[in-house]
Amino acid sequence: MKLLPGIHLAVMLMACLYISNVQAxxxxxxxxxxxxxxxxxxxxxxxxxxxxxxxxxxxxxxxxxxxxxxxxxxxxxxxxxxxxxxxxxxxxxxxxxxxxxxxxxxxxxxxxxxxxxxxxxxxxxxxxxxxxxxxxxxxxxxxxxxxxxxxxxxxxxxxxxxxxxxxxxxxxxxxxxxxxxxxxxxxxxxxxxxxxxxxxxxxxxxxxxxxxxxxxxxxxxxxxxxxxxxxxxxxxxxxxxxxxxxxxxxxxxxxxxxxxxxxxxxxxxxxxxxxxxxxxxxxxxxxxxxxxxxxKRTGIIPVSLGTIDRTAMFPPDSSSVPGTSIQFNWPAADGAEGYLFQLSRNASFTLPVRFSVLNTNEITVDNLLPGRTYYWRVKAVNRFEFCNPTTGTLSFSTEVLSSVDHEISEEGPIQILPNPVAGKGAEMVIIQKDISTHILMVTDQMGKVIEHDITILDQDKVQMRLHQSLPGIYLLRSQKENALTTAKIVVY
Ligand SMILES: [Zn+2]
Structure with a gap:
């Protein structure tokens, strides 16, 4: 006897669910x-x-x-x-x-x-x-x-x-x-x-x-x-x-x-x-x-939309980025009146971190978590063309904070001479084992890539000249396959 009311309740609940589904x-x-x-x-x-x-x-x-x-x-x-x-x-x-x-x-x-x-x-x-x-x-x-x-x-x-x-x-x-x-x-x-x-x-x-x-x-x-x-x-x-x-x-x-x-x-x-x-x-x-x-309108001249060069977007696809504040940027597309920007914790964009409608081709996002992978994409928009493709999905990872702290310490495996370096010319010698075979990247504190020239002096020694040398702290990344080391460059 005690079971019956329970069964009735269950049946009624199911009936209600069914009805609400039909109504929806x-x-x-x-x-x-x-x-x-x-x-x-x-x-x-x-x-x-x-x-x-x-x-x-x-x-x-x-x-x-x-x-x-x-x-x-x-x-x-x-x-x-x-x-x-x-x-x-x-x-x-x-x-x-x-x-x-x-x-x-x-x-x-x-x-x-x-x-x-x-x-x-x-x-x-x-x-x-x-x-x-x-x-x-x-x-x-x-x-x-x-x-x-x-x-x-x-x-x-x-x-x-x-x-x-x-x-x-x-x-x-x-x-x-x-x-x-x-x-x-x-x-x-x-x-x-x-x-x-x-x-x-x-x-x-x-x-x-x-x-x-x-x-x-x-x-x-x-x-x-x-x-x-x-x-x-x-x-x-x-x-x-x-x-x-x-x-x-x-x-x-x-x-x-x-x-x-x-x-x-x-x-x-x-x-x-x-x-x-x-x-x-x-x-x-x-x-x-x-x-x-x-x-009816007369004299409407539609503006066609160009595409965004995906290879010149920052941060680059599959890259590893220092810091948790990133300035995203990409080359402007011809005819664009704005950009849709989407940043997510997953590739299907169902875990949104940021969605913005922008009128510039850059955006800074603060407070990202260290040691995580993020996914992002951009679409150029204007009022006439809607079928142009998005950039496709790009991913990047933020570095784990503890390792950055360790690698930046003075005992780190990279030696930069001189450091601090004078802004005028901003030329320095960088010493690290096998550095001549490493991929080197320099970014400012916002994550923007700083162009530079490299001259190989020997297997473990290169000379670097920064194209931009405003006073500030820059981050040098030296990467060989999965091994990444970083070091601070101080320009005065
Ligand atoms: Zn109809």
Missing amino acids: QQEFCGTSHHSQNQILKERLALGQMPKAENGGIIYVPIQIHMLLTDQGNGLYNMFSLEESMCTLNNDFAETGFQFYMENEINYIRSTKWDNHENFDDGIEMMKTNNKPGVVNCYIVTNPAGNCGYFAWDGDAVALSKSCLGKTTHTWAHELGHYFSLPHTFFGWEGTAYNYSKPTIEFQARVWRPIENVKRDDCTNQADGFCETYPDYISNRWNCTEDRKSNSPMKDVNGDEFYADGSLFMSYSNDRCMTRFSADQSEGMRNFLNTRRNDL
Whole structure:
């Protein structure tokens, strides 16, 4: 008898967990029937437009609003944001649209908006913060339980931090709505198609006239495009290799078809989606030229981004660095307006030490731990180009303090003559066993490498001249394979 309440409790707990998991599951898109109806109505009201040819690249200004909690937590990974923008522009390449950041990211602290469970709060967020003449995009933790949505009443899109990234097409899908595209299955939202039921019976339940294989009245059916195929699937689905639905559907005439999962405006999985159709692209260009012509810009000249020379970054990859305060620096990249800098305790960057958005190509980080390995990477950024690669991951180790103390002592194995050395010329002779075969490096106290010349005098003796010789304490590192010795050089 005593066991029973415990079992009940366990079962109840499991049930609660199960329910909360189900509730936490995200829907793909929360763009309402109302919002889709409005965009469709607006586009159809444009009437027969002159054909909006794809006449090259149209630069469209985007405004990113980054939502944080009241305390300022929850920043979305900026490296991932760059990848998401890269994917967005690739997804829109065929349309001619390329999005760029006309203004800086707008950071907004509001737990209520960052984690909004209903659309009213989201629309309030949009109406309060929208900027004029740009595509307003809100990156939030929870857009009302969806991966994203476009709200006609808020005139903006909201996107979930967890649904952005290199391999997802949520952003393209929501901006498709923003530029007047309904779902390819428009009308079927919330209605599950069933092959065993005559399709005509669904007409009373769906929002729009059902589109058929014989598309005789297609401008008045579903998404209003005759070119996109019929589609009745309103939950997320996986496609076959040719990006079609797994099982056939039957239209009101009994004609069988498979839904086209290659379209961003369907609900197929991200790996299926690859394109907007030609008519959808033209529809978006028409919409930009008319209803959204406040987004049009002239004379935009994009700035292309060069790469950072990885071999000239400091500290060098796989190096050992004295001290626990390091001045990281790297060669400037052409066209860069800033740099993303990330320092972590592991190579997957999940143990962050520092993340900074910089407008210079250097940063000093203090209070690193001695005797540890750190990983870091840098990405040059500007407002036009998002697909340029990062530097890749570099690592370095901080030296163990006790050994540094020992090696710097006067009894250490390196002899420097003279030391202290006069700044003018800063020439000295360094004596150590086999030093002529060692790799020598000199750094200042911030860890910056000081250039120098070496003349070998004999096997155990070299002459060194420092190129920079401001008064101060410098660190000489003499390395042979894994054996490292260090010594202080005092310049006066
Ligand atoms: Zn949608």
